[in-house]
Amino acid sequence: MNPGAAPKPITQAERDEILGIVTRHRDRPGPLIEILHAVQDRLGCIPPEAVPLIAGALNQSRAEVHGVVTFYHHFRTAPRGRHVLRLCRAEACQSMRGRALEQHAMRSLGIGLGETTPDGGLTLEAVYCLGLCACSPAAMIDDEVHGRLTPERLDGLLRETGGVKP
Amino acid sequence: MTVTVWVPRDAGALALGAEAIARELLSAARASGAAIRLRRNGSRGLYWLEPLVEVECAAGRIAYGPVTERDVPELLEKGLLRGDAHPLRLGNIEELPWLASQQRLTFARVGRIDPLDLDDYRAHGGYRGLLRALEIGSAATVVEVVDSGLRGRGGAAFPTGIKWQTVLKQPPGQRYITCNADEGDSGTFSDRMLMEGDPFSVIEGMTIAGIAVSATCGYIYLRIEYPHAFRIMSAAIAAARQAGYLGNDVCGSGHAFDIEIRLGAGAYICGEETSMLESIEGRRGEIRVRPPLPAEKGLFGAPTVVNNVVTLATVPVVLASGAAAYRDFGQARSRGTLPLQLAGNVRRGGLVERAFGLTVRELLYDYGGGSASGRPIRAAQIGGPLGAYLPASQFDTPLEYEALAAIGAMLGHGGVVVFDDTVDMLEMAKYAMEFCAHESCGKCTPCRIGSVRGAEALGNIARGINPEGNLVLVEELCDTMVQASLCGLGGMAPFPVQSALKHFSEDFRKRVPGS
Ligand SMILES: Cc1cc2nc3c(=O)[nH]c(=O)nc-3n(C[C@H](O)[C@H](O)[C@H](O)COP(=O)(O)O)c2cc1C
Numbered sequence: 121m122n123p124g125a126a127p128k129p130i131t132q133a134e135r136d137e138i139l140g141i142v143t144r145h146r147d148r149p150g151p152l153i154e155i156l157h158a159v160q161d162r163l164g165c166i167p168p169e170a171v172p173l174i175a176g177a178l179n180q181s182r183a184e185v186h187g188v189v190t191f192y193h194h195f196r197t198a199p200r201g202r203h204v205l206r207l208c209r210a211e212a213c214q215s216m217r218g219r220a221l222e223q224h225a226m227r228s229l230g231i232g233l234g235e236t237t238p239d240g241g242l243t244l245e246a247v248y249c250l251g252l253c254a255c256s257p258a259a260m261i262d263d264e265v266h267g268r269l270t271p272e273r274l275d276g277l278l279r280e281t282g283g284v285k286p
Numbered sequence: 287m288t289v290t291v292w293v294p295r296d297a298g299a300l301a302l303g304a305e306a307i308a309r310e311l312l313s314a315a316r317a318s319g320a321a322i323r324l325r326r327n328g329s330r331g332l333y334w335l336e337p338l339v340e341v342e343c344a345a346g347r348i349a350y351g352p353v354t355e356r357d358v359p360e361l362l363e364k365g366l367l368r369g370d371a372h373p374l375r376l377g378n379i380e381e382l383p384w385l386a387s388q389q390r391l392t393f394a395r396v397g398r399i400d401p402l403d404l405d406d407y408r409a410h411g412g413y414r415g416l417l418r419a420l421e422i423g424s425a426a427t428v429v430e431v432v433d434s435g436l437r438g439r440g441g442a443a444f445p446t447g448i449k450w451q452t453v454l455k456q457p458p459g460q461r462y463i464t465c466n467a468d469e470g471d472s473g474t475f476s477d478r479m480l481m482e483g484d485p486f487s488v489i490e491g492m493t494i495a496g497i498a499v500s501a502t503c504g505y506i507y508l509r510i511e512y513p514h515a516f517r518i519m520s521a522a523i524a525a526a527r528q529a530g531y532l533g534n535d536v537c538g539s540g541h542a543f544d545i546e547i548r549l550g551a552g553a554y555i556c557g558e559e560t561s562m563l564e565s566i567e568g569r570r571g572e573i574r575v576r577p578p579l580p581a582e583k584g585l586f587g588a589p590t591v592v593n594n595v596v597t598l599a600t601v602p603v604v605l606a607s608g609a610a611a612y613r614d615f616g617q618a619r620s621r622g623t624l625p626l627q628l629a630g631n632v633r634r635g636g637l638v639e640r641a642f643g644l645t646v647r648e649l650l651y652d653y654g655g656g657s658a659s660g661r662p663i664r665a666a667q668i669g670g671p672l673g674a675y676l677p678a679s680q681f682d683t684p685l686e687y688e689a690l691a692a693i694g695a696m697l698g699h700g701g702v703v704v705f706d707d708t709v710d711m712l713e714m715a716k717y718a719m720e721f722c723a724h725e726s727c728g729k730c731t732p733c734r735i736g737s738v739r740g741a742e743a744l745g746n747i748a749r750g751i752n753p754e755g756n757l758v759l760v761e762e763l764c765d766t767m768v769q770a771s772l773c774g775l776g777g778m779a780p781f782p783v784q785s786a787l788k789h790f791s792e793d794f795r796k797r798v799p800g801s
Pocket residue numbers: 437438439440441442443444446466467468469470471554555556557558559560592593594595597598773774775
C-alpha cells in the first residue's frame with residue numbers, strides 16, 4: 121500500500137542540512153532529541169543515513185541514536201504523505217464514537233492506521249489524546265485541530281485538503 | 287466607538303471553528319463600518335458553548351455561544367456589539383451559574399485576559415507572588431508552599447513544599463526546575479488550557495520555584511501534540527525575558543533564572559518524572575530506578591524539582607494570597623482547589639475548578655448535565671488511562687485524594703471521562719492493556735509482557751475462547767503487574783481492568799458460554 125514510501129538515498133544537500141543542524145545544537149545540554157526534531161521538521165523524516173551522521177558528530181554510538189529514534193512514536197524513518205490525519209484513539213474520544221469514526225476514515229481512505237494513500241496524498245495516524253477531550257471525538261489534520269467530528273465533517277475536511285479524493 | 291470583542295485562541299475553541307469566526311467578525315464588521323477591537327483570550331472552559339464570543343459592554347462581558355461562522359453576519363445585524371438579545375446570547379459570562387459557582391484560583395485569569403499581554407497579567411494579580419517571594423526569600427518561600435498544603439496535581443499528589451525542601455537541602459551547586467507539561471492522560475486538558483490561556487502563571491511559578499531552591503535554569507517538557515501551547519508558551523517566555531522577569535537579573539533582584547522548552551516525541555511514559563528527565567537529556571525515555579530521587583539526583587545528575595503545570599501555576603496564588611488563604615479551601619488532607627476536567631460523553635464538558643470535596647455525581651449531573659447522548663451514564667473513568675472506572679453506585683464519592691483511594695480509585699491529574707450505557711467495558715479493559723503495551727518503556731517484564739498477554743486474553747474472552755480460563759489469567763496478570771512493575775504505567779494499568787471486572791462483570795460474563 122505504500123509505493124512512494126521506500127526511502128531513497130539522501131542528497132548531498134540533505135547531508136549538509138543534517139550536519140548543519142547538529143552543529144547548531146551540539147553544544148546544548150542533551151541535544152539528541154532536539155536534533156532529531158529539527159531533522160524531521162526539515163526532511164519530513166529521519167532517513168536511515170542520518171543516524172551515523174548524527175552519531176559521528178555527537179560522539180555517540182549508532183545504536184544509541186537508533187535506539188532513541190525507535191523509542192519515540194513521533195519519529196519516523198520514511199516520509200509521510202503530503203497531509204497527515206491524526207485521529208485520537210483514547211478513552212474520551214472512544215466515549216463519543218471515536219472508533220466508528222476511525223473505521224469510517226479507514227474505509228473511505230482505503231488505508232489502515234500508519235499507512236499512506238497510494239497517491240501519497242495523506243497518511244493516517246493514531247494519536248492518544250490531543251487535550252480536546254471535552255470536544256471529542258478529535259483529530260488533527262496537519263497542524264490544525266478539529267473537534268466534535270462526525271463522519272460527514274471528516275469527509276468534508278479531507279476533501280478540503282485537496283490531497284484526497286472524496 | 288470601538289467595541290472590544292473577545293474570541294478564544296485556545297486549541298479547543300479553534301477545534302470548533304474559532305479562527306473562522308474571528309476572521310468573519312473582522313471582515314463583516316469592516317463591511318458594515320463598525321469599529322471593533324478583536325482580542326484573543328484563552329477558553330473559559332465551557333467547551334459545550336465554544337466557540338464563545340464575548341463583547342465588552344457597560345453591563346460587563348456579554349457572551350454568545352456556541353457561535354458558528356454563519357451566525358456572525360446575523361449576530362452583528364441584531365446588535366452583537368451592543369450586547370443585544372439573540373438566541374445565542376448567554377448574558378454576562380461571569381454570572382453564568384456554571385462559572386459563577388466555581389472557585390477559580392489557579393484558573394482565575396484563564397479566558398479573562400489576553401494570554402500574551404503582560405500588562406493584562408499584572409492588572410489581574412500577576413507577578414505579585416514572585417515579588418513576595420523575592421521579598422521574603424528562599425527559605426520562607428518554601429515554608430509558605432509547605433504550609434499551603436499544596437500537593438502535586440500531576441498525579442502522585444506528593445506535597446510540593448516537601449519536595450522543594452529536599453532540593454533546598456542538597457549541597458550547593460547546579461539545580462534545576464522542570465515543569466512536566468506532558469499531559470498524556472485522556473480526559474485531561476488543564477495544563478493545555480493554562481499554557482494557552484495564562485502562560486505567564488506557569489513562568490511565574492517556575493521562577494518562584496527557582497528563587498526558592500536557588501536554581502537558575504528551568505525546562506518545560508512539553509508534549510509534541512500541543513503545537514498551540516508551544517507557540518504561546520514560547521512567545522510568553524520571550525516576552526517575560528524582554529520585560530526582565532527572566533534572565534540574569536530577575537526583577538532587579540540579582541537572581542538569575544531562565545526557561546527553555548523541550549518538546550516530547552509522542553511517548554506517554556515520558557510523563558513519568560524519571561522518564562521525562564531521561565528524555566530531556568536526549569535519551570530513550572526509560573524509567574530510572576529510585577533511589578536516588580530526582581530531588582537529590584535529577585536532571586544531568588543535579589538536584590531537580592519536578593512539578594506539573596497546574597502545580598506550578600498555583601504557586602503564585604499561594605505566595606500572593608498567603609498559605610493560610612489557600613489552605614482554607616478544601617477538606618481533610620486535600621487542600622486548596624482542584625481543576626477538574628469533565629470530558630467524553632457529557633452534555634456540558636469543560637473545566638471545573640472547585641475546592642476539593644465535590645462529589646462525582648455533582649460533577650457529572652450538576653455541571654455535566656448528564657450524558658451528551660441523552661442515555662444513562664454507566665461509568666466514569668477518573669484519573670486518566672491508569673485510573674479506575676466507577677459505576678453509578680460510587681458516584682457519591684467526593685473527588686478528593688483519600689476518599690478515592692479508599693474505593694481503590696485515584697484522582698490523578700483530575701480528568702473525568704464519562705461513558706453512557708452503550709459502553710462495552712470488556713473493550714475498555716482490553717484497551718487499557720493495549721495502551722499499556724503500546725506505551726511500555728520495556729524496562730521490566732511484568733509491564734512489557736504482561737500487558738501484551740493481558741490484551742490477548744481479553745481479546746480471547748471477547749471471542750468466546752476459553753473465557754473462564756482467560757479471566758483467571760487476566761486476574762493473575764493484573765496482580766503480577768501491580769506488584770512487580772517498576773513504575774506506575776505497568777503498576778497502575780491494571781486498575782481500569784480490575785475495576786471493570788469488579789463493577790461491570792456482566793460485560794465479561796455474557797461471553798461465557800452457558801451463563
Ligand atoms: C506513567 C506515568 C505518566 C505520568 N504522566 C504525567 C504527566 O503527563 N504529567 C505530569 O505532570 N505528571 C505525570 N506523571 C506523574 C509524574 O511522575 C510526577 O509525579 C509529577 O510530574 C510530579 O509533579 P507534581 O508533584 O506537581 O504532580 C506520570 C506518572 C506516571 C507513572
